[in-house]
Amino acid sequence: MTDYFISPDILLYVLDMMGIVACAVAGTLLAQHKGFDIFGCVLVAMVNAIGGGTMRDIALDRHPLFWMTDHNYVIGITLVSLAMQMFFHLSHKIGTVIKVFDAVGLAAFSVIGFKVALSMGVSPAIAVMMAVWTSIIGGMIRDIICNEIPLVLQREIYITASVAGSCVYLMLDALNVKTGVNDFVMLGTIFTIRILAMRFDWHLPSIRLVK
């Protein structure tokens, strides 16, 4: 009885996988620069791609972890990481594609984390936190392993976009908008903010009252 051409769940899954690919590529590239070996690169790719969702599932006591039942994650990340290592010399050519995929990932991971948290019965405030965790922690652990200051915590409009998207969802929900619509408005909001932030080099201003 659905009147969608593609079901929303499948669309979200495809966007999720685009985010996974972006994270696997970004993790592998950073690991290569640090001189890690083949499996070290695969491990950093894994951490970047599924670290956030793993921490979310552990915090919410949701077992088995999502990548234990759906092998597409682990196998996909491994293949992408190996391919990326083989074709490392082409990495500068795919910069823009990866940045767009990364923004898709930020949006998809946030929506999934937010909805998983709500489905586990937590309050909206905690769901907003879980959206941030899911989309941010992977990149944070990646940078920590590689001994860098986490990029996502700096003036880069990552967490801000995720929080803004969650707030839009909660506002629409309060107005009784249909759930499937909410999801995609949240997704679009996060993606748009992130893309605009990159395009126009937006940074969050400091809120200090005296400079």
Next chain:
Amino acid sequence: MTDYFISPDILLYVLDMMGIVACAVAGTLLAQHKGFDIFGCVLVAMVNAIGGGTMRDIALDRHPLFWMTDHNYVIGITLVSLAMQMFFHLSHKIGTVIKVFDAVGLAAFSVIGFKVALSMGVSPAIAVMMAVWTSIIGGMIRDIICNEIPLVLQREIYITASVAGSCVYLMLDALNVKTGVNDFVMLGTIFTIRILAMRFDWHLPSIRLVK
């Protein structure tokens, strides 16, 4: 039938919140120095304040996590972090207050971690470890995120104070002292050791037999 003016549980909760405030302030200040954005600072404040208790709850399989049911933690940390960012120029004026709050937090987190662990049925040795985890891991992850060597592991009498307090508790318990009393003797021991260590610049000596 209680003859306390304030119940011990409420007193412990107040002390816990003082520790949370100290951690939120310290996390925000360090994050500001590292140039993190508004939400990056809030995230570091969160990690510093509730990271240890979260890892304790996960290790003990205690769900939902303590801050998922009591929203005072998440909301309080967010507000403290935002206020601290706005009034950053006043931060040098509150140094002493924050150090005292931090010592209160070390003591309160240790007592809470210790008692939560015992209530989950673990042995005293593991409960001592959990007291250390609860009081130390937040600050450790904060320093790791900010790419610093963790302060709490250096010659600063943090873990030492926590372990000493737990040992005092276990000794009193072996002597059949009433539980409520134990708690506050443990709390006082940790607080006193930490304050004295700061005041007189105490450092744990090395135990090397040959220098």
Next chain:
Amino acid sequence: MTDYFISPDILLYVLDMMGIVACAVAGTLLAQHKGFDIFGCVLVAMVNAIGGGTMRDIALDRHPLFWMTDHNYVIGITLVSLAMQMFFHLSHKIGTVIKVFDAVGLAAFSVIGFKVALSMGVSPAIAVMMAVWTSIIGGMIRDIICNEIPLVLQREIYITASVAGSCVYLMLDALNVKTGVNDFVMLGTIFTIRILAMRFDWHLPSIRLVK
């Protein structure tokens, strides 16, 4: 009815403990170099020795954690770390022994992680990952705490040895070799690869197609 002189389980436990000792020693030595205090060194020793198994148990929702029921781990690590701090001046004399113990640990931790994962009903692909987790994550967190790039991710044939051992196990299993035999062939494979890698300074080549 067993015809073994020593039961396989006891042998694996002894090898496990050798790995724990090696990790406790290595963690303590690194922590000493970083200037951590007595308990800071004990904590890094703990993280190095039981961090991987802890993360495996948490990921697999296996509670209580293995070191909460068997106190030999926590007590053994503490004693080894304290002894190592007292006799720090002898540390250069035991370098070779510790390297061999470390290789034993890599092999034993991998086998234990792999079998624990299979016993929890996960697929072989996830079990290979869990073997790597159990044997690698402790050293990774140790290096992260000490603000170093994780050694195990670099061209050092750690993960490679663990993955190779798991693959050998799965191949033998497909050929219907008896389980106890599998275990020790896996163990021997990992140990041998790691020892040869150290002896002949093997490094995993990069798989870049264009240099």
